[in-house]
Amino acid sequence: TALIFRNNFFATSVLIRGRSFCYLETLTFKIATPISVMKIDRRTAIKTAAVGVGSLAITPEFLRAADGKKLFGEGFANLETLTTGEWWKRPGNNGKPAPRGRKGAPPSMNVPRDQVVAFAMYTHQGGVLKLSAQLFPLKPGEKREARLELMLPGQKWSVAARAEVHYPGWDAHFRIEDWDNTNDVKYRVCHGEKAKFEGLIRRDPVDRDEIVVANLSCNSSRTTGPRDEIVRNLRRLNPDLLFFGGDQHYRHTEHTTGWIEFGLQYRDVIRDRPTVCIPDDHDVGHGNVWGESGKRSTIRGDADGGYRYPVKYVNQVQRQQTTSLPDPVDPEPVSRKIGVYFTRLNIGGVDFAILEDRKFKSGPAGKIPKMGPRPDHINDPKYDPNKIDLPGLQLLGPRQEKFLEDWGADWTGAEMKGVLSQTAFCGAVHMHGGRNSRLLADLDCNGWPQTPSRRALSLIRRAWAVHLCGDQHLAVVVKHGINEHGDGPYGFTGPALVNTIYGRWWHPLDEQPGPNPVPDSPLPWTGDFKDGLGNKISMMAYANPEDRSDERKRADGFGIARFNKKKREVTFECWPRFCDVKDGDAAQYPGWPITIKQEANDGRKVAGYLPEYIFADGKDCVVQVIEEASGEVLYTTRSTGGRFQPKVYSKGKHTVKIGRELPNGKTLKGVQPKTKTAAGQARVKV
Numbered sequence: 001t002a003l004i005f006r007n008n009f010f011a012t013s014v015l016i017r018g019r020s021f022c023y024l025e026t027l028t029f030k031i032a033t034p035i036s037v038m039k040i041d042r043r044t045a046i047k048t049a050a051v052g053v054g055s056l057a058i059t060p061e062f063l064r065a066a067d068g069k070k071l072f073g074e075g076f077a078n079l080e081t082l083t084t085g086e087w088w089k090r091p092g093n094n095g096k097p098a099p100r101g102r103k104g105a106p107p108s109m110n111v112p113r114d115q116v117v118a119f120a121m122y123t124h125q126g127g128v129l130k131l132s133a134q135l136f137p138l139k140p141g142e143k144r145e146a147r148l149e150l151m152l153p154g155q156k157w158s159v160a161a162r163a164e165v166h167y168p169g170w171d172a173h174f175r176i177e178d179w180d181n182t183n184d185v186k187y188r189v190c191h192g193e194k195a196k197f198e199g200l201i202r203r204d205p206v207d208r209d210e211i212v213v214a215n216l217s218c219n220s221s222r223t224t225g226p227r228d229e230i231v232r233n234l235r236r237l238n239p240d241l242l243f244f245g246g247d248q249h250y251r252h253t254e255h256t257t258g259w260i261e262f263g264l265q266y267r268d269v270i271r272d273r274p275t276v277c278i279p280d281d282h283d284v285g286h287g288n289v290w291g292e293s294g295k296r297s298t299i300r301g302d303a304d305g306g307y308r309y310p311v312k313y314v315n316q317v318q319r320q321q322t323t324s325l326p327d328p329v330d331p332e333p334v335s336r337k338i339g340v341y342f343t344r345l346n347i348g349g350v351d352f353a354i355l356e357d358r359k360f361k362s363g364p365a366g367k368i369p370k371m372g373p374r375p376d377h378i379n380d381p382k383y384d385p386n387k388i389d390l391p392g393l394q395l396l397g398p399r400q401e402k403f404l405e406d407w408g409a410d411w412t413g414a415e416m417k418g419v420l421s422q423t424a425f426c427g428a429v430h431m432h433g434g435r436n437s438r439l440l441a442d443l444d445c446n447g448w449p450q451t452p453s454r455r456a457l458s459l460i461r462r463a464w465a466v467h468l469c470g471d472q473h474l475a476v477v478v479k480h481g482i483n484e485h486g487d488g489p490y491g492f493t494g495p496a497l498v499n500t501i502y503g504r505w506w507h508p509l510d511e512q513p514g515p516n517p518v519p520d521s522p523l524p525w526t527g528d529f530k531d532g533l534g535n536k537i538s539m540m541a542y543a544n545p546e547d548r549s550d551e552r553k554r555a556d557g558f559g560i561a562r563f564n565k566k567k568r569e570v571t572f573e574c575w576p577r578f579c580d581v582k583d584g585d586a587a588q589y590p591g592w593p594i595t596i597k598q599e600a601n602d603g604r605k606v607a608g609y610l611p612e613y614i615f616a617d618g619k620d621c622v623v624q625v626i627e628e629a630s631g632e633v634l635y636t637t638r639s640t641g642g643r644f645q646p647k648v649y650s651k652g653k654h655t656v657k658i659g660r661e662l663p664n665g666k667t668l669k670g671v672q673p674k675t676k677t678a679a680g681q682a683r684v685k686v
Contacts, residue, residue, distance in 0.1 A: 056144040056164060063140065071168055072310045079313055082109055083137045083256040084168050103250060104224035106257045107264060109137050114194035117146070119263035121275040122201060125326045125345055129179040129201065132324035133189040134263055135170045142192065146172035151186040169256055169316050173323045199271030205240050205348040209566040212237065215559030217245040217470020218496035219262060227265040230497060230558060233581045234269045237560060241347045242273060245470035246280020246422045248321070250501060253285055255317050274347060276354060277321045280422045280471055284317050285309050288376060288444045290363035293397065294335030303375035305363025311336050325354065330399050334359060342400055344407055350563045351414035353407045355421035357446050360397030364443045367393065376443040378532065383440060385534035388448065395452035401459060408463035409636045411622040412661040415565045416598060417463040423471035424493045425453050427531040428478050428539065431505035441532035445472070448533050457488045462635050464601045466570050467491040468561055474504040475543040475559065475574050477594050479603065481536025485528040489601035492572045494559030495543055506542040514539065522590040541591030543574055552578050568598040568640055602635055604649045608673025610656060612645035616685040624663035626655040636663055648673045658686055
């Protein structure tokens with residue numbers, strides 16, 4: 001194949017069955033006032049050319065040869081049966097009901113052909129737009145090709161890119177470089193002549209004082225149909241970012257069907273704003289998952305660590321859910337070539353670290369004694385938390401810990417920071433599954449293993465970041481304690497979107513508040529506690545199910561986090577599924593909203609202050625503070641108001657590093673702490 005780029009065209013010659021074809025295709029469009037330049041690399045150009053000569057057309061032979069029974073290997077014929085092979089002949093798609101089991105009936109995959117583009121989602125960062133489209137299964141005679149069309153300001157619809165539709169999965173992915181994020185741009189994903197899905201690529205809201213994030217997870221497949229009550233409230237609150245933290249569905253062996261079902265339920269809020277989706281255990285077909293760097297799990301319940309289903313299936317799930325994220329910061333696959341996606345995303349000056357807190361985590365079976373009905377559930381009253389915190393056990397793993405360390409020091413384009421992951425760094429739950437099913441400890445949460453959990457919290461604290469997650473089916477706000485109660489960052493675990501799978505409750509055995517309860521809280525059991533793993537937590541608020549048999553009393557719904565860049569505050573909100581947000585804060589779960597100061601994510605006791613540094617040009621700088629005796633980086637943050645006075649936690653000397661985006665412009669060594677007023681001021685030119 002030969003490529004010639006000239007005058008916004010490429011040419012390629014293709015030899016097919018002894019005949020030569022030439023195909024021309026417009027790559028970019030000429031814009032009077034350029035908004036963005038659409039770069040397409042050689043590989044994409046070749047692929048687009050192949051599409052042009054029909055090489056991606058679907059034939060009956062293709063589908064029969066690629067039937068689900070053969071796609072994933074021996075023993076896995078149960079995977080993706082509703083979307084592979086001659087899928088339209090299967091129950092659920094042929095007019096006859098699909099087998100339900102404990103779940104509700106899935107939607108039919110056999111839709112009118114002008115509706116085959118189910119939904120799309122995107123992010124953009126650093127001049128790169130990444131957009132993923134999910135299609136319904138295609139039929140013989142249809143092309144495995146999707147088009148991304150854009151309507152740039154003052155322009156007509158134009159084709160920006162073409163992409164292959166993957167099989168299995170029926171997903172297509174677009175990457176547009178040199179993206180200008182200062183304008184809203186309409187988009188549509190097209191298939192054939194009639195099928196379209198339209199939305200809006202929002203400009204980056206960097207000029208706004210407040211960035212709003214929706215914290216969403218655990219979307220039960222037992223309750224089918226629309227999510228109108230949730231979508232309506234989300235659109236009214238108008239978040240800048242949607243964060244779906246996992247368990248987007250519970251159709252373990254039919255990810256494409258479950259993923260499309262999820263998309264149909266939430267596409268009217270997804271279509272016009274950046275969206276982060278990260279898979280959790282149920283997305284990859286597990287009840288719980290300890291990824292253990294990609295190994296194969298071989299026991300019932302998977303507590304030995306690793307993945308139950310084939311690598312091809314795991315990677316397909318990740319491709320469908322995470323390809324629209326910014327590129328991974330460290331893309332090397334783990335064992336057996338399972339991909340990774342941990343990365344960072346800046347929305348309007350709030351920099352989010354997106355973690356995979358399952359993939360590298362050690363499984364408990366065979367490593368610690370079994371002390372309950374399952375390797376991961378402990379109810380033995382003689383159990384000692386310290387004896388399960390063994391050397392060598394992993395949580396985030398060295399690669400993600402290194403990423404968090406680097407991310408915490410890099411404030412390029414950032415005024416505040418947050419961390420997004422699947423589950424909580426503690427076990428803030430007493431009852432599991434039933435109102436009277438008390439467990440001492442659950443090893444599925446990020447509170448175990450304890451030592452790497454506390455390392456992770458220390459790295460989050462360095463950035464004065466909050467943590468947002470889901471998974472637990474119980475909404476809580478806690479302040480973590482690493483060495484002492486209250487010395488760590490805040491964590492907000494959002495409620496289950498639809499809680500018909502598994503109930504959990506916060507209910508101390510003595511039914512008493514802990515020391516230092518939240519003043520004037522409507523909740524009886526706030527204050528300082530230890531979880532069942534010995535981790536120190538301060539309970540700020542919780543939303544227990546009142547009656548799981550009543551759809552309106554299951555404590556489901558969604559969370560909101562408001563990052564106020566001007567005040568350097570974060571406000572957590574917790575909204576019931578069937579509320580009306582127009583009723584204001586009174587409609588939230590009791591105990592919310594909760595507002596915290598950014599600097600309160602580091603709650604260590606202050607031993608003194610360094611001088612207040614006043615920056616000569618009045619611009620805000622990045623300030624990093626290091627304790628010289630230990631070499632520990634205490635924190636890195638951005639100043640506000642053109643000045644910053646560091647607080648420290650020991651009496652010894654400290655080093656202060658100052659810069660514009662990184663702490664690399666000026667270094668001040670041997671700075672001795674004093675009282676706040678005695679420390680004085682120092683003018684600094686960077």
